[in-house]
Amino acid sequence: MKLNFSIIVPVYNRPQEIEELLQSISQLDYSDSFEVIIVEDGSSITCKEVVENFSSKLAIQYFYKENSGPGGSRNYGMERAKGSYFIILDSDVVLPTQYLKVVSERLQESYTDAFGGPDAAHPDFTPLQKAINYSMTSFLTTGGIRGKKKGVGKFQPRSFNMGISKKAFQVTQGFSDMRAGEDIDMTFRLWKSGYTTQLIEEAYVYHKRRNTIPSFFNQTFAFGTARPILNRKYPKTKKLTYWFPSLFALGFDLSILLLLFGYWQFIAVYGIYFSALFSDATVENKSFKVGFLSIITALTQFFGYGLGFLQSLLFPND
Template identity: 60%
Template sequence: MKLSFSIIIPVYNRPNEIDELLESLAKQDFTTDFEVLIIEDGSTQKSDTIVEKYKNQLTLKYFFKENSGAGATRNFGMQQASGNYFIILDSDVLVPTQYLSEVKKVLEENYTDAFGGPDAAHKSFTALQKAINYAMTSVLTTGGIRGKKQAVGKFQPRSFNFGLSQKAFAITKGFSDLKIGEDIDLTFRLWQNGFETQLLEKAFVYHKRRSSIPQFFKQTFAFGAGRPKLNKRYPGSAKITYWFPSLYILGISFSIILAAIGFNEFLYFYGFYFLLIFLDSLYQNKNVRVAFLSIITSFTQFLGYGLGFLESWIFNKNE
């Protein structure tokens, strides 16, 4: 099968991000033609002039549509695409020069109708962006489920770096109307229809995540709230590990109460864990500030996801 790639990028009020992403796509070492589709999801800050800058460097298609959310916008893009394999990227990523070459190489060696790739922190990222990336990708925080070969279980691709064949899109109809977890929902439906997914470990992107700590909390809360809904929609998909952030938050709360009456032993455990995070992030990032912020972002992730999961589980279990 000869692969022809269409890169689908939904965007909402992010012209500067599109500029950076298109610049990185224009620098690909890929020798085969590919097309890039920019789908403006009802933006008030349009990207049309940015797209115009790259018309002589890339094969581009630009669409403007009424706001309908990221999932429907990705589906719209795939409907307009002419390639037989779609690569879906978020607007806040940068793509290494070898990205498309790596995707093609792996798919030609071991074809699957869907794939996911990991994310990484670019050297130009801020300390907070690097710390958020650490919290989202470290084995110590997420178990490496977002792109580490040693992660337990089948890999569930994420929409910031997601590949899907034209055939799989035609059968699954793409992303559902879920606002959170729509990529995991699509993965489950791919498996139900007999399609295989795989992790392309070397097909990573640099994920900028332009977030503050409060925004990161809000995002992880939404991720946590979405998981019980997915568990209910797909019985049998639930895992005990999804409870870990909630148990972590309940445990640290209980430890603080015990410390108030003189029992500090449980808090020592959490202190040791935070020390491990600091040392691991310091080893990976070679930066003390990033390592310190990694403690804050890791706690924020546990707090957001854990509380979101608990709230959703309590209020939706009887629906």
């Protein structure tokens, strides 16, 4: 089965990111034709000129629409795509040269109507970007659910790096209007419609993510608020593990309080955990600085997700 790919990228006020992404797409080691669709989601700082600069290198289309959030913009692009298989990317990723070749070969070998791939830190990333990537992908922080073989359960593709067939898009009608968790919602509806998903571990992207601690906190907070909404929409998908970040954050606060009264044993447990995390991040990134920053980003992630989860659970707004 020959697949015709359409790469769909929503963007909001990030022309520099689009330039880096398109540059990497133009350097892909892939001989078959494919198209790129950039959907400007109501940006005040557009990337139209950047896209035009790549018109001689890529089969590329540019659309500007009113702001609707990334899910609606992805749907807008897929509705106008010519391919039979859509690849969804965030604007803040960069592709390695083998990306599309790997996706094509894997789908030829073992076809599914949807797939997801992991993210990785490029060697040129800043120490903070590498630390954020570590905290979002490490088995010690997320259990490997974002693209590790040792992750458990069926793989849920994430919208920064995923693919979906045109047929599956038409049946599911694409992404919902959720501002966060819309990719997980999509996966649940794919499964409900009888489609299967797979992890293509070698189809990784370099994901720049947020570049400050406050913006990373806001991002993980949004992820946390989405989970109780998904649990209410799909009760059978509830898992105890979704509580872990909230329990971690509450336990950390309690251990600090108990330390003031002379009970050091509880904070010592956290100390052991963060020592293991520091060692693992340092070895993986070959940097003590990244190891130290990974402690900060892991705390940010746990508190952001955990507090968002509790707010959405206790004060539902869906």
